Amino acid sequence: MASSSSSTALKPGVHPLTDGPRTTQSMKDDVIHGLSQTPKQLPAKYLYDERGSSLFDDICTLEAYYPTRTEVQILDAHANDMASHVGAEAALVEYGSGTSQKTHRLLEALHDAAAYVPIDIAREHLLAASERIAEAFPELPVFPVWADYTAMVPMPVPADAYTRAVAFYPGSTIGNFLPEQAVSFLKQVRTRVGANGGLLIGADLKKDPDRLRRAYDDPEGVTAAFNKNLLVRLNRELDANFAVDQFRHEARWDAEHSRIEMHLVSQTDQTVQVAGQSFAFEAGASICTEYSHKYTLEGFDALLARADWQRRTTWTDPNRLFSVHYAEPAATEVSDS
Structure with missing residues (x-):
């Protein structure tokens, strides 16, 4: 059972840190298993x-590392369109929030988000980013969750405080998963946001x-x-x-x-x-x-479909280096034929 606790005095707007599942206890098993493989x-x-x-x-600031600045360009160009898909009074749940710099751009376009839920395994990084967001958006409740987001994380926002949950997974981190792992993770995200939820996700493209x-x-x-x-x-x-x-x-x-x-x-x-x-x-x-x-647009569309998501729209940069997708849970009554 997750608990809410924090020994750190946080700025107004940042709710107490929610402790979620973390895998440090199984790190030894993971490492021993991995080093035993061939x-x-x-x-x-x-x-x-x-x-x-x-x-x-x-790394994200380096000239050679194109994904971050390219995704930021996509966000700058299309944040209002993305916000229209997210909708009003949504809880934005970010998986692997890091510094939340990209989130800042999206929140500016949203205007009326009901809550922001950053999830990250790096505790101090998470708290610092949460306070920066709270300072920039004083009316926005921030609910940081200290957890390994590949596990089923708790939802700290009261159910009556938002109209829908939308997962935000920027960057190219989905590419770190093997395909079957990616499908499993995306299904888990679908369960977390519910049948009326959404997913805004970045994916790097083949080049x-x-x-x-x-x-x-x-x-x-x-x-x-x-x-x-x-x-x-x-x-x-x-x-x-x-x-x-x-x-x-x-x-x-x-x-x-x-x-x-x-x-x-x-x-x-x-x-x-x-x-x-x-x-x-x-x-x-x-x-x-x-x-x-690295994906083709068609390949990533197929990956989403395997995880029971239906892509609604995709944004890319002019050179098609990177992509951002908005998807919603596929209707359960869709035929397998």
């Missing part, structure tokens, strides 16, 4: 501790692989630091002994699965201890830490 892999969600979240914010590689392996080395920070976290939280400088960041394009993969490549033969267990690495062996699937 090839080795780790869930991308563990990239986002406080330091990782801060580094990702830095030149060289451009994709540069976006995920920037010349400044920020993405490399972001990726290697995962090893720092494992050393700190799971009593691991990774020699961080003995691993190299690498971004790979997998054409068959239409995705970028982030890897940490061992530079030498070595054995690493994690939570009391030993894992051997040969030189050149890697840990896959993130998938980032």
